[in-house]
Structures are given as structure tokens and as C-alpha cells.
Amino acid sequence: MKNYKYIGLFLASLAIASCDVNNDLDEIPANLPAEVELNTNGLDFSSYVAVGASFTAGFTDGALFKVAQENSFPNILASKFGTTFNQPLMNDNIGGLLVSGNVIQGPRLFFNGSGPAPLAATPTTEVTSKVTGALHNFGIPGAKSFHLVATGYGSLAALQQNLANPYFVRMSSSANATVVGDAMAMNPTFFTLSEVGGNDVLGYATTGGDGTNPITSTALFNQAFGALVQTLTSGGAKGVIGNVPYITNLPHFTTVPHNPVPLDAATASALNAAYAQYNGGIQQAFGALVQLQVMTQEQASAEIAKRTISFSAGQNAVVIVDENLTDLGAINPAFAALPKYRQATAADLLVLLSASFIGTLDNPANPLSVNGVAVPLADKWVLTPEEQMEIKTATDAYNAIIESVVSSNPNLALVDLKSVLEEASAGIRFDGYTMTTKLVVGGLVSLDGIHLTARGYALMANKILAAMDAKFGTNFTTATNGLAKAGNYPTNYSPALR
Structure with a gap:
């Protein structure tokens, strides 16, 4: 450490020596790459519109705000x-929304040193303060495929019944307008049509597949997507369409481990004693089913x-509570009281918000009522393998439709x-940079674990430009400053950004 004092003297000597340099010497010319002019190959960008959901809007860190939109x-x-x-554009960089002065969506997240807050x-x-003037971005956070073609999705009266979207209410041309209709008015x-189908499975996923937000049927998606593409191309416009990623790869579903509960030996022993009756009941029930030849010994043991x-x-x-477990009561009413409990495995995905719920008390007056331990996690906190397969099956079906439509249209x-x-x-x-899907440190996905960072959106823009080069013969990927x-x-x- 004591040698550091000489660094300042060394830098000073360099400064003195630099005074003796002959500044009249000819400069060495920089070896700059040749300029490559952009070739759009006849594409008409005079009226570009973007239709989609939260990614299209620029949603980041759990909110929509001005800089994120930019x-x-x-x-x-x-x-x-x-x-x-x-x-x-939103009013500020706080994010969130008000309806008649009442907060309906909270502010954006920031990293507080230990996690998102x-x-x-x-x-x-x-x-209720309408955005006026011509608009080109019709990204509506939360919109599912069929919402983009639905009348009344921008109605304030319908919003009060939870049948409309506050972001579209704020920008819709009328109470009966459709998102795609307002886009066509431009x-x-x-055009770009992106993340159509994402919210059709995302709502189901973020609620742990508990049934409160079902997956959109393939038939309904097919109808809505077909209507969107037919409308957007009806005037001869060309466009780029994005397929649907497997949303379960996002950090919202991969960050919280299945085994986040640290226990000492004494606490573990006490919990085992508390679950002894449940474990005994399970063994008794399946033993009886084997004797009744309802299932084999191998099936019962598993x-x-x-x-x-x-x-x-x-x-x-x-x-956790796993609704996919065998319903013992349906087989034999004598076992109807046995709940569908099991411990999570690495194949289960815990939603991000479970991190702040696990370890809390179900009953503040009972210090033993620990959620996730003594009190099993409800379905809404966990995606089981069966629920993950439902999401994958729907996603694959949506993508098959998207790819079929795009491949059959030379303008897409x-x-x-x-x-x-x-x-x-x-x-x-x-x-x-190397970007990953890790929360906070990965650089691709923002603090909400679902939406992209600004750098992630720049990468997405470049992927779209590359797709345009491949299909339409443009040269964004090789032109000077053609890419972000x-x-x-x-x-x-x-957090100081307001």
C-alpha cells in the first residue's frame, strides 16, 4: 500500500515529459471502416405502427414510464x-396509473441493494386524461390476442367493470374503438406485431395455474391472430411478426429455488413430528388401495x-398444494380428509412473488404457522410440471399458427x-456484453422478472432488423449505424430518476 504514493509522482512526470513532445508532427490517420449506406430495398416506413402488448409499449421494471417508452x-x-x-408517453418516470386520483397501478421497481423494491x-x-394527437405505438400492457380486436377495450365505463385496459382507455380514439382499428387509422x-400470445399464457403462469386466469384456447387465438394480420395487411403494408417464447424461461419463474427453507436439526425434527399424522394417513390410504386392487404396490409406493x-x-x-395428485376421496370417501400435499422438487417453478411470502406467518398470533413450511403454499405460488406442460402446449400451438400465417404471406x-x-x-x-436471463445481474430482463431492460429491447430491435434483412433484402445489419x-x-x- 505504501508504494501507492509514487503513482502520483509517476503521473506528474508523464505530464512534464509531455510538454517536450513535438505537437507539430503529422497525425497518424485513423483506420476507420468504410461507410456503408443503408439500403431499405423499397420498404416504405413513412407510417410505421407497432401493435402488441407490454414489450411493444416498453414496459420495464414492473411499470410503464417515460424513459422506458423512449x-x-x-x-x-x-x-x-x-x-x-x-x-x-406517461407523465413521468415514476410509472403507475391513477383513475380519478386513485392509484390502480403502483410505481416502477428499482434495485435497493438486496433486491427489487x-x-x-x-x-x-x-x-381519464386522454392522450391526443397522432400515435404510432399501440403496445397495450396486459393485452391478450383477442383484446387487440375487441371493441370497448378502451372504454372508461368498461374499465370500472374490469372489462377494459387502463392503458388503452388513456389513448383510445373512442369508447368503442379497437386497438387494431386505431392503428389502422394511421x-x-x-408494422410490427409482437408478443401476441404472450399474455394469453402469462396470466395463467403468474397465478401459478390456479385457474383464475385461464390460457386462451387455440381456436380463439387463431381467430384473433388471423383478424389482426388480415387487417394490418389490408392496405398493402409489410411487417414483421414475432413468435411466442417459452415464458417459463423468464426469471419470474426461475429465480426462487424449490428449497429455500433453512432449518436446524431441532426445528426439522419438530416439523417431522407435526407431519407424522399426515404421512401415516397417506401410507394407510395407499395401503388400503393396494389391498382393494385399485392400484399396484409399485404405483402406491411411488x-x-x-x-x-x-x-x-x-x-x-x-x-405445496398439488391439485394434480391423486384424489383419494374420489376413490374412497373414507380418505376424503387427506389433503393433496407434497414437497416441491426442482421440476416445480415458484413464481417470483413467492420469495416475499415464504416464511411469513399465516396467523400472526401463531409463530408456528409458517407459510411454505407448516402451511403449504397454495396453487397460485407454484407451477407444477403438469401446468408447465399446459403452457408449452399452448405456446407451441400459437407458434404453429403464427409461422403458418407468416410463411404463406410474402409481405411478412x-x-x-x-x-x-x-x-x-x-x-x-x-x-x-454477454446477457443472460438471471434476475438483476443478467442484463436482459428487468427487475419484474418478465419484461426486458432497455438493452434487452435494443437487442430485440436488432433481431427484428436482422429478420427484415433476411426477408426483404434490406441491409440494416451491415449498414453504418444500422443497428442499435x-x-x-x-x-x-x-431511483432518483423521476
């Missing part, structure tokens, strides 16, 4: 297209092992967002 992938694309692009601020953007010459709850010193799996290009997210799970390169630069877009926003 860093949305459609706004980045418009800057490369050299075209006017007006967005329904909401800003200590009150939203100022009022839904007479688009080029079910007993799956449902037996056991704790030990160290990290332990949470206890497909951007493979599904592959991008899969690649990012291991690490995807963007300029000098990673270093121009942040991965987080300061």
Missing part, C-alpha cells in the same frame, strides 16, 4: 427507419414417496423471439 424496441426501430414515431413515490399519470405502410413430507437440517423444499417476416430467449438462458452476446448499440441503452434506472 427505449422501447419500436422507438428504436423508428430511429433506424428515420421516421416519425409518436408514443402515448417499489419506488417510494405516487404515480401522477391519470387514465394508414400504416409498415405416490407415497411423492407425498411424504420430510425435513432435515439444512436447506429444505417448501410444502418472422422474428424468432423464442430462440432468442432460449439462447439467453445460457448467455447471448450483444456487442461486448448495446452501450447506448442501460440495464437499470436510478
